[in-house]
Amino acid sequence: MDYLNTHLLSLILFLPTVAALIMLFLPSGETKLLRWFAFSASLIPFVLTLVLWAGFDPNAAGFQFEEVYPWYEALHSSLHLGVDGISLSMVLLTTLLTPLAILASFSVTDRVKPYMMLFLFLETGMLGVFMALDLLIFFVFWEIGLVPMYFLINQWGSANRNYASLKFMIYTMGGSLGLLLAVQMLGVLFGTYDLLELYQRWNALDSGTLLGMSVSTVKAIAFWAFAIAFAVKVPVWPFHTWLPDAHTEAPTAGSMILAGVLLKLGAYGFIRLVLPFYPNEAKYFAGALAFLAAAAIVFGAFGSFGQTDFKRLVAYSSVNHMGFVVLGIAAAGLAAGTADAHIAMNGAVLQMFNHGLSAAGMFFLVGVIYERAHTRNLDDFGGLFPLVPVYGGILIFMSMASLGLPGLNGFVSEFMIVRGAYPVLTVYTAISMLGLLFTGAYILKGIMKVLHGPMNEHWAHGEHKLTEINAREILVALPLMALILVIGVWPAWILEVINKAVVALF
């Protein structure tokens, strides 16, 4: 028990990798065994995360469950792990969505072994980013996460997968170039990559010259180097066009994780690195960031409304929703230290969690229908409600969560962001309301085009007969729906954890 408590984070982090390595020795033909093994293995980190959650003390300041292992001593970089309320909620999101994504992938029959292994590797990559308290480790995990996702899209994706996977990979890596340079600069300057130490020493540095330039110029450049890397990942308008392609071409479970967790890495980067490292720049450039956020919200909503492919429609909705996260971050940067900042940041973190649930759910539901119909074209559907009533009910529920219906989770976080941003970024908040309005339009368009209308004879009989969502698939949707409802009705259980960390940090 004691061992468990002192090694909890590293266990959660590396168990998926260990499981993936064990899978190497399982027979490739036994798909059933492989699926169940991967699924059960991914449940262990989830259970351990629940243990972590139970043992986490929201009232204690700073990071908890810290672990330090020597890693690259020549560079003074160590494997330093730890969680606070913000990262804890993201860890929960990751360990929850991974088993669900694996369960959703039970219908994959092509090369099951490498597929499942990649998912488990991916989980380690994502968790590493959320747990890292060392800048270099953060970067390493940041990049590691890309590789399995690249292969998942490239090998198991649909028609245009080569283009999409290349765009995803190159774009994200291109964005990370500046990040890498900035990270190295920090490491060289201070001889350490430890985040906690860097927070203090880097912020204490506020005058003089660095590398032949004034400190403020260096900081402004480094700020944008960080910001662009994360903005690509979030993605913020106008860096968003990789997303619809990657999401649309990825296999269902890939899209679930991509929308559910990978996008959060970008927002998490803003919260963990950009705001603490560059409080002054964040304040100074808050307007610019808010402009991009508002553009993402508005153009994301319009872009979504303009799609004819169901999956692209959902993909664009992520741009729209993640825009709110960035708006909250911009407001928190601008108003740092005030109640407005706390509310906005609480909203932003909760919105990350909420979007993780609803976007994963939406992509899953798109996948369910795609598997049966082999088309995602909205014009091919319509009038499916009488054929698949249970699926229809779940789709409407999930859509409403995505729309931000009060009583469900999205509303709470969007309300907090709007509330936090309104006093400091009034105009941008008002503009983003246009996006909120059109959120309704594209959600309703999706429902109308898929479910409503005269009963669709094409899918009603014969070889095209659409079958109802099955028990396994309901089992994937159920935990998401339950959490969506619980957070909508009673958000305090998760917000209390987030809130304390937010108040301590901002």
Added chain:
Amino acid sequence: MTTETLIWLIPLPPLLAFFLIVLFTNKNKALSHSVAVGAAFLSWLGSMVVFVRALGVEHLGAHPFASSINWLPTGETWLKIGVLIDPTSAAVLFFVAWTVLMIFLYSVGYHNYGQPAGDHDRPGLPPHGATVADEHGHKHTVLSVEPMYSRFFAFIGLFAFGMYTLVVSDNLLTLFVGWEIMGLCSYLLIGFWYAKPSARNAAIKAFMTTRIGDVFMLLGIAFLYSATGTLTFRGIFTEETLHVLGAVPAGVFGLSAAGLISILLFIGTIGKSAQWPLHVWLPDAMEGPTPVSAMIHAATMVSAGVYAVIRMFPLLTADFNGHELTTAMSVVAFIGAFTAIFAATIAVAQNDIKRVLAYSTISQLGFMIAALGIGAYVAAVFHLITHAFFKALLFLGSGSVIHGMEHGVLHTGNHHVDPQDMFNMGGLRKKMPITFWTFLIGGFALAGFPVLTAGFWSKDEILADAWGHGHMAVFLTLAVAAFLTAFYTMRQITLTFLGEPRTEEAKHAHETPWTMTAPLVVLSFFAVTYGWVGIPEHFPILGGLVPNWFHEFVGGTLAEHPEALEFSAVPLLTSLGVALGGLFFGWLVYRNVTSVEQDKLQIPVLKNKWYFDEAYDFLFIKPAVWFSEVFVSKWMDKGLIDGILHVFGPVTDAVGSFIRRWIDLLIINQTIGDGSANVTYWAGENLRPIQTGRIQQYLILSLSILLLVGGLVYFLLLA
């Protein structure tokens, strides 16, 4: 149980019913409607207990039932949510509980419970009737049960939950939650028969139009919350806070902060209560089953919009000096009064029995909004309640008529006859007596038939208030609207019930079952008697016989109890004149009309609702679609942004090719690599001729080189 606990529990039974039906009982029709009606009954019971207890509290306005809990951590503090029953919400709770229960009961009959399943019915379409054989082997077509019977009860359960939540809320946030849940339910229920394209479109239109209001309302809530740090009514409506909000300028249009917040919140109401210019969704919402129309247009949703303004009244009037209307109040009064007359003109030219009522609803809501705009708080609440009763009655009555007509349609088998078109009716008073008498009561209440009906007392109070405080424009507008109201009401009654049947179907119409008529009777009781609780003190003869309980009770909600108005004959005579005159002319013009051609008021601009749908389509919807599909998706994302990204590929390629061709291939490979080899090769090649193998030549060569080197050394180094 303490009253506060009971208030917390009131909204829950319908919500529970929703989940029970959706998850467990949806296959069993009887169980589903029992659960739903039972839940509505429990909420009704709780509401009545709370209402009675509220009556027993002295100065309920100052000491309301209230209780709250921490809900959302916001930095160092919490956002609290809770319940509040003050006189206004108690009065509203009363009518909501009654109308909701009646609508639930009515739905059982309306959806043909107990009838056989239809021959060709399928989910998503209204039932088409079933063929049954009697004992003699004759085949009849009878009404068939709704295929999605259970689902309907689940949805209206959720709907009722939304409304109860809104009414008992002590803060704007949960009010907004209830508000939006109703928005969802209206979407689901208007589009209940989703396989009909018209219903599907109407549902989306309703949701989107009200959402326009909602996003402004959300901004208003955010503004209010950041300005005051609280969202509870009692926290905001302290003298100090209101004074500050009323004094601080908002920076736009010369409004105070209170004014701007009020307007933002009011835009939400414009959407929800279907006020001009966001009124367009409501008539289309008639696509839903009739109990839904009653639910949305009388009992719950549109009332919610007015209720929100009523709740925010202290904020709206924060900088009101008692005489000159503030900008925000003028806006509210203008929108209300304009909507009242605007919608009334359209109602005159409609032939669908439900659409008349739809426009009538918009118009009557305009009366309430206008009343609030001129500061007539009690009159607005009064009209809200009386209207809810008689409008629910009228909608349910019209549903009963349609049901009776459908019976006739199934009898004749002629499905081209629209059972909702009033010109296909006539003479139904004999076939459907209960429906007729109750509809007559409801119609007269709507028209404001003097003294007897509730509608008279509430409408009169609004007119009296407008007159008494000198708001002439509002007074005149509303008076004309009231005349039109009486006129189209009598037109409707005349065309539907009076005269002789104009079609075979109307001849075979049939009275509806007790589950439908009983609610009509209950509601008509309130449509008459509810007016008597608010007879002004100074009214001739009747005034003072019974105390003006309503004014005393509801007026107590406000910090300053509004004064009773001085009696004036002008508004009284006006409301008598317009009500009786309208009714008389309505009867006079339409008593002999037998077909739509004889109707002189089928004016295109009125029939086409002043072309607002077309204008909005052209101005907003088409551009928005173009902006999404073409501008954002094609031009910006695929064209510009991806275009720029796609430049990187060829550019990188070009740089790579350049490097390979001109540097790698040319300089490194050809020049340096191959070049050095070539030079060596060339040197070897050219030196070959001297490799002759003749010793003499070698010696001569050695000698010459020796001489040359020796000479060079001598001259260069030694000399």
